[in-house]
Amino acid sequence: MRIASWNINSLRARMGRLLDVLDTRQIDAIALQEIKAKPEQLDLAELEARGYEVAAHGLNQWNGVAIVSRVGLEDVEIGLPDMPEYDGVAEARAITATVGGVRLTSLYIPNGREIDHAHYDYKLEFLDCLTEHGRSLLAKNPSAPIVFAGDFNVAPTDADVWDPSFFEGKTHVTPPERRRIRALEEAGFRDATRDWLDAPGTFTYWDYTSRRFQKKQGMRIDFLFSSPAVHEAATGAMIDTEERAQKGTSDHAPIILDVSL
């Protein structure tokens, strides 16, 4: 089974790009982030014609997550247990479904904005909530096949950004954010793509501004954090930088994992 994750930066603006990625890479299930739409605004005809089912969660023009699968899509859950709110709103940042025997969650972790912004504290709380949830799931069943897929908005090490000095004083690289990624790893989840892709300059996101993709100035902030059962079943991974090179695509590249469960 081939599973993927992609911050698509508007599903309506890029439905054609999604279909192209699904066709070209023969993806069975993909977790999408920043769909930027309510479910009723989406035209799913072309996905359904290809045999894909869709579960989408979006409240307005911001955030929004979805799962698209041609290997079944069951037991959909919105949000996370005890998920933190922002300004009193439970935002559209998590959706979960069982696809091909894997419990897949599509996650759009809050950006954090500035270090002294309330959004940064919200981001840390959200990551704490996710780790607690993962810990709880594995306590119940250590061999559960789980993937936390998405845009984590954290570069776990200095090697995951094109120039650490550029990010001094900025979010995405601070010790508290990085500690939370390590806590998720200590809970039993590993980014399954990193075992296959660890060369310097391996990134998943390149800012539109300053044409950072053309300059190879990216960040590695998208991951497929996998439980041991999935991680041990992984047979390969790729980051679709060919898609990121396309005209009119997202500022993130799709990340792809093959698993033999």
Add this chain to the structure above:
DNA sequence: ATGGTAGAATGTCTA
């Protein structure tokens, strides 16, 4: 030509 895109409530926030 000092660098500065893209998407969404069409104006300004978000990333």
